Amino acid sequence: MEASPSDLTGRARLRDAALRLFAQRGFAATSARAVAAEAGLSPALVMHHFGSKEGLRAAVDEQVLARLGAALRDLDPGGGDLMGSLGEVSARMFGADPVLRGYLRRVLQEDSPASAALFGRLLEGARSELERLIAAEGGRTDADLQWAPFQMLCLIVGPLLLEPVMQPNLDRPMFEAPALARRSAANQRLLRLGLFGASRSTGAPDTAKPARRR
Amino acid sequence: MEASPSDLTGRARLRDAALRLFAQRGFAATSARAVAAEAGLSPALVMHHFGSKEGLRAAVDEQVLARLGAALRDLDPGGGDLMGSLGEVSARMFGADPVLRGYLRRVLQEDSPASAALFGRLLEGARSELERLIAAEGGRTDADLQWAPFQMLCLIVGPLLLEPVMQPNLDRPMFEAPALARRSAANQRLLRLGLFGASRSTGAPDTAKPARRR
DNA sequence: TCACTTGCTGAACATGTGTTCAGTATATTG
């Protein structure tokens, strides 16, 4: 059961409103007054609770990164599905919440140390995932192992970053479940076989159905 | 021979200064006064020449898209190198000019119709490139042909978008020539063979040297 | 010479910004 907005404390409502507006318009383009109005509260309350607009941003960052960190943490345990788990988490995180998507898009666009650190964690995840992938495939590869994790991340994070310009070129929402599943499958196939390999059925089963009309 | 800043007309100097600052800080976070100061001119001149700050943005957009369009236009003629030509143009465009890179990053982050249209053109380029790739490979593929062009673009545009968060995780500049060449090679290999295919020497020759220390 | 356009400026205006502060309810604690 979700708590209705008016049930939350002022602090939480301000933080949520800020998350929404920052995701939509960006930090610089969002005024403290707009946040307060969205939350139905007084602008002065922002200062009371967070000290400054920058403090508000920090609080929002913290909450988002906590949510993201939690999601990334219960990613490992299965260990079986190989890189499909990244598609999983991306589905659970990004697919569910367009606001979170927008905010993450903004964060990954900055060049603050915090952003670089977040990306570093994603990179580490991609690296270990890649190692498992390689091991499962027999340890044989001619690929550029320094760059491969970045390629993985580009494939996964790219659609998130490009959503605003990509979506108008598609006929169905990019982040609904079937599209996500299809993308995840396409990424796995690309990484394992390239565009031209025949899909021999070794390794993970192909769970994707091309469930898109047209 | 480059024209020194003081040789340019006020209008051009304002536009160039705006390009620089928009690329660096974003549009919303850049004041008309800051642009004027960067150009060594009066803020009122922005209004005189462009009517409004939005007009200034339009002028900058126009110039950048013209530059980009020209670069994309003399991409086709060769026709031989397959998708390597995209690496080529990306090297000539993005590698050369960090300012242009920053600005393009900002543009691809917006959700204006102009941005979507620009991406649409990139997408079309990727599609035709992909068709040539498939034809050259014998026309046989199990890949997801609807999604494949997006995958290509993610691999190419991803490093551009992620530069601010990626660069701190690397020990060499991402957009110097050898890194670009290496990335282009890695992308070609990934698309053709995946991470695990043996690099049989059919098709385009492998022109990349892993010219990176460490 | 005059009139006229063009590039450009300084000062000002109205508005929106982040932030401060005194003060008011409401609850909690002694």
Next chain:
DNA sequence: CAATATACTGAACACATGTTCAGCAAGTGA
């Protein structure tokens, strides 16, 4: 009950913003 802390507000402050406007200097054509 009084005392105190907490959540919250309205009005104000200092400042930055986009924009306007009257006017200056310089070049051009008649």
